[in-house]
Amino acid sequence: MKNAILVFSLYGSLLLAIIFAAQLGYVHIQFREVWSIFLSAVSGQSPVPGNTAAAIVMDIRIPRILAAVLVGGALGVSGTVFQALLLNPLADPYTLGVSSGAAFGASLAIVLAVLGIAVPRFVSISVMAFLGAIGSLFTVMALASGRQGLSSTNLILSGVIVSAILSAAIGFMKFLADEQVGAIIFWLMGSLSAISWEQVGLMAAVSLPCIIVVQLYCRELNVVATGEKMARTLGIDTARLRLLLLTICSFWTAIAVSISGIIGFVGLIIPHLLRHGVGPDNRWLAVLSFPAGGLLLLAADTVTRAVLPSEVPIGVLTALIGGPFFCFIFRKHQDRMHGGL
Amino acid sequence: MWQIEDLWFRYNSDLPWTIRGLSLHINSRTFTGILGPNGCGKTTLLDLLAGLLKPSKGKIVFDSRQLESFSARELSRYVAMVPQDFSIRFAFTVQQVVEMGRFPFISRLGGPSREDRKIIGQVMEELGITHLASRPVTMLSGGELQRVAVARALAQTPRALILDEATSNLDIFHSLSIMSVLKRRMEEDGLTIVAAIHDVNLAADFCTDTVFISNGRLEAAGAKSELMNGRIVSRVYGVNAEACPDAFGDGIQISFRLPKEDPAAKGPTEGIEG
Numbered sequence: 001m002k003n004a005i006l007v008f009s010l011y012g013s014l015l016l017a018i019i020f021a022a023q024l025g026y027v028h029i030q031f032r033e034v035w036s037i038f039l040s041a042v043s044g045q046s047p048v049p050g051n052t053a054a055a056i057v058m059d060i061r062i063p064r065i066l067a068a069v070l071v072g073g074a075l076g077v078s079g080t081v082f083q084a085l086l087l088n089p090l091a092d093p094y095t096l097g098v099s100s101g102a103a104f105g106a107s108l109a110i111v112l113a114v115l116g117i118a119v120p121r122f123v124s125i126s127v128m129a130f131l132g133a134i135g136s137l138f139t140v141m142a143l144a145s146g147r148q149g150l151s152s153t154n155l156i157l158s159g160v161i162v163s164a165i166l167s168a169a170i171g172f173m174k175f176l177a178d179e180q181v182g183a184i185i186f187w188l189m190g191s192l193s194a195i196s197w198e199q200v201g202l203m204a205a206v207s208l209p210c211i212i213v214v215q216l217y218c219r220e221l222n223v224v225a226t227g228e229k230m231a232r233t234l235g236i237d238t239a240r241l242r243l244l245l246l247t248i249c250s251f252w253t254a255i256a257v258s259i260s261g262i263i264g265f266v267g268l269i270i271p272h273l274l275r276h277g278v279g280p281d282n283r284w285l286a287v288l289s290f291p292a293g294g295l296l297l298l299a300a301d302t303v304t305r306a307v308l309p310s311e312v313p314i315g316v317l318t319a320l321i322g323g324p325f326f327c328f329i330f331r332k333h334q335d336r337m338h339g340g341l
Numbered sequence: 342m343w344q345i346e347d348l349w350f351r352y353n354s355d356l357p358w359t360i361r362g363l364s365l366h367i368n369s370r371t372f373t374g375i376l377g378p379n380g381c382g383k384t385t386l387l388d389l390l391a392g393l394l395k396p397s398k399g400k401i402v403f404d405s406r407q408l409e410s411f412s413a414r415e416l417s418r419y420v421a422m423v424p425q426d427f428s429i430r431f432a433f434t435v436q437q438v439v440e441m442g443r444f445p446f447i448s449r450l451g452g453p454s455r456e457d458r459k460i461i462g463q464v465m466e467e468l469g470i471t472h473l474a475s476r477p478v479t480m481l482s483g484g485e486l487q488r489v490a491v492a493r494a495l496a497q498t499p500r501a502l503i504l505d506e507a508t509s510n511l512d513i514f515h516s517l518s519i520m521s522v523l524k525r526r527m528e529e530d531g532l533t534i535v536a537a538i539h540d541v542n543l544a545a546d547f548c549t550d551t552v553f554i555s556n557g558r559l560e561a562a563g564a565k566s567e568l569m570n571g572r573i574v575s576r577v578y579g580v581n582a583e584a585c586p587d588a589f590g591d592g593i594q595i596s597f598r599l600p601k602e603d604p605a606a607k608g609p610t611e612g613i614e615g
Contacts (some may be wrong), residue, residue, distance in 0.1 A: 087430060198609050216449060225431050229424040232393050234444045234497070235417030279477075280431035 003284045006277065010291040014069065019297050022061050024306035029053050034264040059181050059197075067195040067259065067296035068301040070203040072266055073211070074256040076293020077269030078249035080285045081214055084225040084310060086152040092267035096159045097136035099264075100166035102257040105132020107173035109185045114180045125187065126199075126258045127315050133254035136162055137247070150242045152228075188312030190261035192301050199259045210252040217245060221282040221324055265319045269326045276329050278315075296322055342370040342404060342501055342532045343390055349398035350389060359385045362399070367550075369500075372527050373536045374544035374565070377554035378578055383537040384425060386554065387503050390535060405499075419463040421499035423507045427490040432477035437491050439465055442496030456464045461496055468492040484515040491519055495526070502526075504536040506538055508543065516540070519562040520547045541578075541595050545569045553577045569593055 022034045032174075037057045078093035086095065094100075109128035112119055140162050144154035174181045220241055224231040231238050253267075270293045271285060278284045300317040343366070357380045367373050375383050388394045389401060392408055401408040404419070411419075421442070429438065440466075443457045455459070462479040465471045468488040473481065478489060487507060494502055502523070522545050526532040531569075538544040544551060544565075551568045553560040555577050561568050573615040574582035578596045587594035 084431075088373075089430070098381070219444065219447075219449065222437075223444055224434070226429045226433065226438060226441065227424070229393065229422070230427075230493075232413065233391055233417060233420070233422040233424075234441065235412075235414035236444075237413055275431070279437075281437065282431050 003278050003288075006176070007284075007287055010295070012287055013287070014291040014295055014298075017295055018065055018069065020308075021065050021302040022057050023250060024302055025061060026124065027056055027058070027139050028308075029057060034119055043136070045084075059332075061196045063200045064301065064305070065193050065298060066200045067192050067203060068298040070200065070207055071192070071256040071263065072293040072297025073290035073296070074203070074207060074252050074293070075255035075267040076138070076270035077211065077214055078253050078333060079293075080271040080282065081221065081245050081249045082273050084221045084280075084282050084285075086156060087225065087227075088156060088266075092264075093249060094262075094264070094267065095156060096250050097140045097162040097166065098133045098250050098258060099262045100170070101136025101171050102129040102133040103262060104136070104166045104173070105129045105186055106187050106261070107170050108132070108245065110180070110183050110187065111173045111176050114177050114183075122167070127263075128186055130254055130258035133257055134251070136166060137250045137254065141247075143245075150239055150246075151296055152242075155242075155246070174187060186313060187261045188315075188317035189266040190263040192260055193195045193305075193316060195259065201306065203255060203259060203277070204254050206252055210248055211290060213248055214245065215238055215283075217241065218286050219284040222280075222285075223247075225282065229316045246279070261315070263297065263315045263318055265315070265322050268294065269322050272326065276332075279287050343367040343408075343535075344402040345390075345413075346400070346402075347398050347399040348389065348401065349499060350385060350394065350405070351397055358397075359557050363554070363557070363559050364399075365559060365562055366537060367533070367551060367552075369533045370527060370531045371549045372547060373550040373552060374546055374548035375535065375552050376577070377536045377543060377553060377560070381554045382557040383554060384505055385504070387422070387505050387535065387537055391420055391503050392416050393422075396499060414445060416441075417497065420493035420501045420503065421497035422503040423490045423505065423514070425493045425505040427486060429478045429486075432479045434475050434477055435465075435470055435481070436461070436474040438478055438489055439470075439496050440508065441494045442493040445497065460498060464492045464495040465497070467517070475558060482485055483510045487515070488519065488557065499532070501533040504534065506537055506539060509539050516543060523547070541569075541574055542581075545593050560574070571595065 019034060019038070023031055032055055034057055038056045041058055077092055079091075080091055082091040082095055083089055092323055100286070105128035106125045109123065109125045110117075127323070140155065140158045143158040143162065146154060155337060169335065173258050174184055177184055178280070184255050216325055216332055220231070220236050223236055224238055232291065270289050274285050274288050274292055297314070300314055300321050304312045304317050345363060345365040345469060348360055348363045349358055363386070375386060378502050385394065389396060392413065395409060398407065403411065408416075413511060439461050440453060443453055445462065447453055457459065462471075468491055470488050472490055473485060473489075478486060481489065491507060504523045508519055511519070520543065523532075523534055525536055526596070528600055536548075542552040548565050550563065551565050552562040553568065553573055559571065560577050561573050569584060571584045574580070574595055574597070578597070578598070580601050582597050584593050584595045586592070
């Protein structure tokens with residue numbers, strides 16, 4: 001019952017946060033006006049020409065707000081899945097090298113542009129980031145697959161190795177970019193400015209099936225989180241489950257990263273925060289981590305977009321907002337739980 | 342229940358054989374103790390019996406069917422296991438963990454039925470953990486955790502139960518109480534139990550059958566009354582062992598000494614062969 005109330009209140013707060021965030025920005029737009037813009041957009045009325053408020057809300061703020069929610073939600077849910085499947089509280093959606101792969105792809109695209117090397121038009125930073133993330137994911141999977149299937153230690157270690165190699169390569173890209181190195185650094189720290197409706201649509205279309213699959217496998221996730229051998233004697237093909245869920249969540253994260261850049265910390269702390277509140281049952285965690293991740297990222301993005309005098313990379317803010325709160329909860333929980341998760 | 346014929350197993354083709362040509366029958370409604378020195382292949386044998394590993398050569402038949410022909414899900418309705426290492430990092434409650442034993446019987450979208458709840462309640466009471474139901478497993482003592490592990494395996498309502506050193510970290514009281522629960526399950530419900538046991542005297546107390554393994558080979562197998570003697574224990578473990586009636590007069594007690602000459606060089610049989 002307590003958990004059901006939490007689900008409603010989190011989704012409710014997310015909705016309120018979306019409306020609230022749409023009011024804030026360089027131009028302050030009243031709640032009533034935002035609401036009527038919403039209603040007319042939802043009912044399919046074409047906007048009145050020359051209505052700047054409607055253009056600001058529907059073309060600039062809402063896509064960015066929805067992107068923050070969808071990317072944050074993706075990172076939150078993926079983080080939950082990664083920590084349960086890899087039996088590791090330090091795991092996050094980037095454990096299998098998705099972020100370093102994306103970073104490499106993006107910096108390669110930036111460097112090619114800086115050096116004036118012509119590339120086909122479709123090879124944008126986002127596309128290169130996505131290809132880098134997927135390439136890195138498959139390399140890690142191939143490296144970790146051994147006789148005993150994908151063991152969590154092998155996966156984590158392979159992820160660390162591939163990321164280490166890629167970060168050296170990214171360092172080299174930064175060196176090559178010379179004075180343009182700022183573009184790479186800015187991308188690496190993540191940003192949700194200049195998000196298009198197409199990108200929001202893509203993210204939403206990917207999120208829905210991913211959430212459904214994760215939700216369907218939550219019972220298995222619970223059993224796997226209590227130990228590999230136990231799960232296998234209860235009839236779960238742990239190697240297949242890992243391959244399926246890790247691939248799906250990494251793919252989902254790769255899409256998220258390709259549109260937002262690398263936003264750290266959300267995927268790591270959201271599952272921890274929620275576990276302190278509702279316990280380790282993944283059936284609840286998966287439902288809750290989407291709105292929780294969305295809220296955190298939306299809060300961080302709104303602060304950087306509307307509150308601060310100039311935009312700060314969002315990855316920095318998620319850590320600055322989420323970090324201290326996490327430290328507080330973690331400390332409190334440690335005393336209560338004897339170090340258990 | 343299990344017929345094992347000329348079973349060979351190694352983890353990797355570069356590694357030496359862990360199980361070497363082992364043939365064995367484990368009858369249903371027995372409590373079989375698997376005994377042998379550290380590293381003799383007990384855990385590997387149990388993993389093979391549970392279908393977690395596939396034989397490299399030879400075959401295992403479970404209930405007149407090749408073990409490999411069972412799907413993991415199907416086998417989980419017949420065989421349950423209490424693994425050696427039962428540590429859980431996430432703070433699931435005792436009730437949640439025991440309920441996971443019903444996993445193979447609950448559909449993907451459904452919850453536990455009334456029958457499932459009844460079984461869960463019964464096993465928790467049997468193991469004396471009802472009062473811990475809402476306690477996180479991360480806050481339990483070793484003895485409590487072990488009882489949760491056994492409760493979870495029994496909640497699976499298995500026909501056969503495999504235990505890997507399930508009582509080795511427990512004090513005398515908790516070891517004896519878990520073993521008594523298991524023995525009663527065997528006698529009353531016809532549960533077949535296979536347990537790797539370190540404590541020879543505990544095996545002598547509770548098992549009906551014993552299997553001695555050393556260096557992946559079968560040393561001896563049969564009814565406990567025939568095998569629990571000083572000669573076999575001496576040979577398998579590389580010690581001087583003597584059996585005598587125990588102080589209660591209804592069992593046997595085995596006492597050990599290190600052999601007098603150069604004990605370090607001798608050790609159990611695997612040391613001599615290897």
